[in-house]
Amino acid sequence: MKHTLINQVKLEMDSRSVNEGFARAAVSAFAAQLDPTVEELTDIKTAVSEAVTNCIVHAYPDTRGKITLWVRVYGDGLVRILVKDRGCGIADIAKAREPLYSSLGEERAGLGFAVMESFMDKLSVRSRAGAGTSVTLEKRIKGRAQ
Amino acid sequence: MPVQLHYEKCRLTAFLSGEIDHHSAAALRGQIDQSMMKLHPPTLVLDFGEVSFMDSSAVGLVMGRYKQLCAYGGELEAVNLSPVAYRMMQLSGLQALARLKPKTPSELGAEKEKTYV
Ligand SMILES: Nc1ncnc2c1ncn2[C@@H]1O[C@H](COP(=O)(O)OP(=O)(O)O)[C@@H](O)[C@H]1O
Ligand SMILES: [Mg+2]
Numbered sequence: 001m002k003h004t005l006i007n008q009v010k011l012e013m014d015s016r017s018v019n020e021g022f023a024r025a026a027v028s029a030f031a032a033q034l035d036p037t038v039e040e041l042t043d044i045k046t047a048v049s050e051a052v053t054n055c056i057v058h059a060y061p062d063t064r065g066k067i068t069l070w071v072r073v074y075g076d077g078l079v080r081i082l083v084k085d086r087g088c089g090i091a092d093i094a095k096a097r098e099p100l101y102s103s104l105g106e107e108r109a110g111l112g113f114a115v116m117e118s119f120m121d122k123l124s125v126r127s128r129a130g131a132g133t134s135v136t137l138e139k140r141i142k143g144r145a146q
Numbered sequence: 147m148p149v150q151l152h153y154e155k156c157r158l159t160a161f162l163s164g165e166i167d168h169h170s171a172a173a174l175r176g177q178i179d180q181s182m183m184k185l186h187p188p189t190l191v192l193d194f195g196e197v198s199f200m201d202s203s204a205v206g207l208v209m210g211r212y213k214q215l216c217a218y219g220g221e222l223e224a225v226n227l228s229p230v231a232y233r234m235m236q237l238s239g240l241q242a243l244a245r246l247k248p249k250t251p252s253e254l255g256a257e258k259e260k261t262y263v
Contacts, residue, residue, distance in 0.1 A: 017169035024199075042199075042230055049201040053168045099237060107175065107210045111202035114237050 004075035007033065011069040015060045015085070023052040023069060030071050031079050034141040043119040044079065044139060050112040051083035051135045057104065059087025059133060077141040086132040093125050149174050151181045158187035163196035166204040175207060179214070188220055195226035195249070204231070205238045212243055223247065229254070 009030050013019045024045040031044055048069075055067045070082040090096045096103075097117075102110035117123045120137045127133040148170060150161040160178050164170065182190065190211055194200070212222050222244040224235060232248045240246060 020167045020169050021165060039230075045199065046201050046230070046234075049167055049199075053201065053203065057168060100239075107171070107203075107206045109202045109205040109209055109238055111205055111234070111237055115202050115234060118233075118237065 003078050006073055006075050008070065008072040010071075013067050013069070015056045015065045015067055015087075017053075017056050019067070020049055020052050020056065023067075024048045027069065027071055027081060031073065031141070034073055034077055034079060035143045036141045037144055040139070040141055040143070044081075044137075047116045047119045047123075047137050047139075048081060048083070050116050051081075051137065054112055054135075055083065055085040055087065055133075057108070059085035059089075061088070077143060079139050079141060081137040082134060083137070084132065084134045089129040089131050090125070090127040090133055091129045093127055097125065149177050151177065153181070153185055153187065156188045157191055158182065158185055158189070159191040159193055161193045161196065163198075165198055166200040166207065168201075168203040171203045171207050175210065178211060182211070182214060186218060186220070189223065190215055190220060191223045191225060193225050194228065194231050195253075197228070197231065200231055200234070202234060202238075205234055205240070208235065208240060208244070209238065212240070221245070226253070 011026060013023065027048045028041050028045045031041065052067060059065065065085060065087055068084040072080045095101060097113040099114040100110040102108040116137060120139045122138040124136045148164055152159045158181055162174065166174065192208060208224055215222050224244055225247040227235065227246060227248045232246065235241065235246055
C-alpha cells in the first residue's frame with residue numbers, strides 16, 4: 001500500500017532527561033493533526049518516551065549526545081516516528097528486545113521495547129555497535145471519526 | 147511535591163501524581179525510600195490515582211520498591227491504576243508479586259469528562 005506523505009517535522013535535542021517530557025509532548029502535538037483519540041495519543045506518547053529515554057540512559061551513558069526525532073504523517077492516517085542516536089549501539093538486538101531484559105538492572109524494568117511493540121503497530125530497530133541506533137515506530141490512527 | 151506520603155495502621159501510602167518517567171522517577175524514589183527506611187512498613191501502597199502519564203520507568207519504580215520490601219518480608223500494593231498503567235504492570239508480571247488494583251469504571255467515567263490537550 002502506498003502511503004502519501006502529508007506533513008513532517010524533524011527535531012534535534014541534547015540527551016538530557018528533561019527532554020523526555022518535551023519529546024513526547026512535541027510528537028503528540030504534531031500527531032494531533034490526524035485527529036487521534038486520547039488513547040491513541042497516549043500510546044504514541046508512551047512509545048516515544050521509551051525510545052527517547054533509551055537514547056539518554058543507554059546510548060550515551062556517560063556523555064551528552066544528540067537525539068534526532070523525525071515524525072511523518074501520511075494521508076491514510078499513518079504516523080511514522082524515527083528516533084535516532086549516534087551512541088554506543090546495541091550488539092544483540094534480539095536479546096535487547098526480550099521483555100524484562102535490561103543491561104542496567106535495578107531500577108530499569110527492561111520493558112521499553114515490549115511497551116513500544118505492544119502500544120504501536122510496528123517497531124523496527126537498526127543498530128551498529130559503536131555507531132548508534134535507529135528505532136522506527138509506526139501506528140495507523142483510526143481517530144475520532146470511527 | 148510529586149509524592150505525598152501517609153503512614154497509618156502499618157500501611158505506608160505514597161500518593162503519586164503527574165507524569166512518571168525516567169526523569170521524574172529519581173525524585174520519587176528518593177522520597178519513598180527515605181520514608182521506607184525510617185518506617186519499614188509492613189505494607190507499601192503506591193497510589194497511581196493522580197498520575198497523568200507513565201512509561202516503563204514507573205514499572206521500574208514499582209519493581210525496585212518490591213525488591214526492598216522482599217528483603218524484610220513487606221508487601222506491595224499498586225492501586226488506582228489506569229487501564230494503560232495496568233496493562234504495563236501486567237507486561238512485567240507484577241500481578242504475581244504485588245496486589246494490583248485498577249481504577250473502578252465510575253472513576254474512569256469521571257475522567258473521560260476531563261478535557262485533554
Ligand atoms: N538507544 C539505545 N542504545 C544502546 N542500547 C540500547 C538502546 N535502546 C535499548 N538499548 C539496550 O536494550 C536494552 C533493553 O531496552 P529496554 O527494553 O528499553 O529496557 P531498559 O531501558 O529498561 O533497560 C537496554 O537495557 C539496553 O541494553
Ligand atoms: Mg528502556
